[in-house]
Structure formats: structure tokens, C-alpha cells
Amino acid sequence: MKALLPLLALAAGPALAGHELDGRDLTRGAALYATHCAACHGAALEGAEDWQTPDENGIYPAPPHDETGHTWHHSNVQNFNYVQQGGQAIVEQLGLKGFTSGMPGFAEVLSDEEIWQVLAYIRSSWPDRIQDLHAARNPPHD
Numbered sequence: 001m002k003a004l005l006p007l008l009a010l011a012a013g014p015a016l017a018g019h020e021l022d023g024r025d026l027t028r029g030a031a032l033y034a035t036h037c038a039a040c041h042g043a044a045l046e047g048a049e050d051w052q053t054p055d056e057n058g059i060y061p062a063p064p065h066d067e068t069g070h071t072w073h074h075s076n077v078q079n080f081n082y083v084q085q086g087g088q089a090i091v092e093q094l095g096l097k098g099f100t101s102g103m104p105g106f107a108e109v110l111s112d113e114e115i116w117q118v119l120a121y122i123r124s125s126w127p128d129r130i131q132d133l134h135a136a137r138n139p140p141h142d
Contacts, residue, residue: 020076020138021120029121032114036106041065045125059102065122072126072134076119083115 034043040062041047047064054060063069071079082090087101106115123131 020080020116021123024117024120026117026121026124028114029117029119029124032110032118033121036109037065037118045069045122057100058098059100062102065125067126067130071122072130073137075137079119080112080115083110083118084112 033041033045042062042064045065047066047069048061051061051063051069063071065071074082082103084105084107086105087103089105091099091101110118123134126134
């Protein structure tokens with residue numbers, strides 16, 4: 001888990017309020033999640049078993065996207081960039097040594113709108129308290 005802490009500072013810049021996830025098609029987001037994400041992150045967003053322990057290759061299993069995981073710790077833009085570019089690209093941008101991400105990039109698979117729909121679906125599953133905490137990571141802009 002200690003190796004994951006630098007990922008809290010993903011190189012993305014500030015998020016632009018909460019609007020990135022507002023008004024998205026949650027039904028479409030759920031379908032896209034089921035098709036592209038559930039195999040690794042779980043059909044119920046529960047993540048892989050023992051997700052906080054790296055495998056024999058040093059790769060952490062897919063974390064949960066429910067309230068027990070750390071997805072809500074990141075801003076909308078950080079989560080978007082991670083999905084679009086892939087975890088290893090972000091790790092390399094941050095200059096992290098000794099950390100390998102197994103998260104592929106989806107830029108060639110999902111459109112930007114589809115990524116936002118998936119992220120909106122994930123957020124919609126969180127309890128109100130977690131959604132409020134996540135909203136604090138997405139301050140309003142001018």
C-alpha cells in the first residue's frame with residue numbers, strides 16, 4: 001500500500017468542479033464497466049482478492065472501485081487520466097521507481113465520453129458520505 005501513496009498525486013492538474021461526472025449516462029456507464037472493467041475490478045466493484053499485496057511480478061491486483069478502495073481519493077481528472085493513459089504511463093510520468101501498474105490504457109478502446117460515463121457509474125455506487133468526500137477533491141472553478 002505504501003507504494004500506492006505517491007499515486008495520490010497523479011500528474012493531472014486540478015479537476016474542473018464536479019461537472020465531469022454530472023449528467024452522464026449511468027446505464028451506459030454500467031454497461032461499459034461490465035464489458036471493460038469488471039473482469040479485473042469485479043462485477044460489484046469489489047476489486048481483486050488481496051488487492052493490496054503485489055503479485056510475484058510486483059504488480060498490485062486491481063483495486064476495488066467501491067467505497068473500500070481508493071478511487072474516491074483521487075480527483076475526477078486524475079481518475080480519467082489513469083483510465084485513459086493506463087497506470088504504467090502515469091507511474092512513469094511521476095518518475096516512480098520500483099512500481100509497476102497492471103492497469104492498461106483505454107484511449108484506443110473507449111472514447112473520452114465513455115470513460116466519463118464509467119467513472120460516473122462508479123461514483124454513483126458510493127454512499128453519500130464518500131461522494132461528499134470525493135466532491136472535496138473536485139473544487140469549483142471560476
